[in-house]
Amino acid sequence: xxxxxxxxxAQFVTSAVAPQGYPKEGLPEVAFAxxxxxxxxxxxxxxLGRKKLVRTSATPGxxxxxxxxxxxxxxxxxxxxxxxxxxxxAHIREQWGPMVEKYLTTRRELAGLxxxxxxxxxxxxxDLQLWHxxxxxxxxxVAVLTKADKVPRGRHMAHAQTxxxxxxxxxxxxxxxxxxxxxxxxxxxxxxxxxxxQPA
Ligand code: GTP
Ligand code: MG
Numbered sequence: 001x002x003x004x005x006x007x008x009x010a011q012f013v014t015s016a017v018a019p020q021g022y023p024k025e026g027l028p029e030v031a032f033a034x035x036x037x038x039x040x041x042x043x044x045x046x047x048l049g050r051k052k053l054v055r056t057s058a059t060p061g062x063x064x065x066x067x068x069x070x071x072x073x074x075x076x077x078x079x080x081x082x083x084x085x086x087x088x089x090a091h092i093r094e095q096w097g098p099m100v101e102k103y104l105t106t107r108r109e110l111a112g113l114x115x116x117x118x119x120x121x122x123x124x125x126x127d128l129q130l131w132h133x134x135x136x137x138x139x140x141x142v143a144v145l146t147k148a149d150k151v152p153r154g155r156h157m158a159h160a161q162t163x164x165x166x167x168x169x170x171x172x173x174x175x176x177x178x179x180x181x182x183x184x185x186x187x188x189x190x191x192x193x194x195x196x197x198q199p200a
Contacts, residue, residue, distance in 0.1 A: 034116030036082030042179035112140035112195035119145035
């Protein structure tokens, strides 16, 4: 039996930079956050089995708005803009904090957050800052280490353990993922489904 839900529809709803622009239907939301270019959009496409629903790019820092996607007319995935990319102009980098913090602290529909990091490297200072901020605000969050296909299998456990220690989690709580091989898809859905099955 597969734990992956059948995706009957998945469509872009809107982009927003402030609460006036958020969707108003009241559907439960799952947000996806991580460093620029870490693979947020690819992970969303992989979860949904859609190749190009969410635009991916070789140029980090392209996504500068909150992007909302309605799935099965039942819940919403929110692709948050990436952080930590030095080449993004300073005035845009300075908007990231307030824009994302506003969403994370005020959005009633937000049921949980998928925090995406890179399995190849230990979590960055920015990653750790966001993770600990999420926890201190009591937000439901799951840590995912993506691009697993780029790390030899024999190294997976050691990399996951380093991340777990820095994040303050048991390593069994961390999900290893790859948009290339789709590994981790079922495990991640198993964490997301309880969030969206409850009323927001
Ligand atoms: P921004 O929106 O710019 O912050 O980037 P993002 O986090 O949405 O990353 P995106 O999904 O656009 O992927 C960035 C690059 O990494 C693209 O070239 C992807 O093809 C590649 N990529 C993403 N996930 C994986 C993965 O699991 N494995 C491999 N090998 N490449 C990946
Ligand atoms: Mg993206």
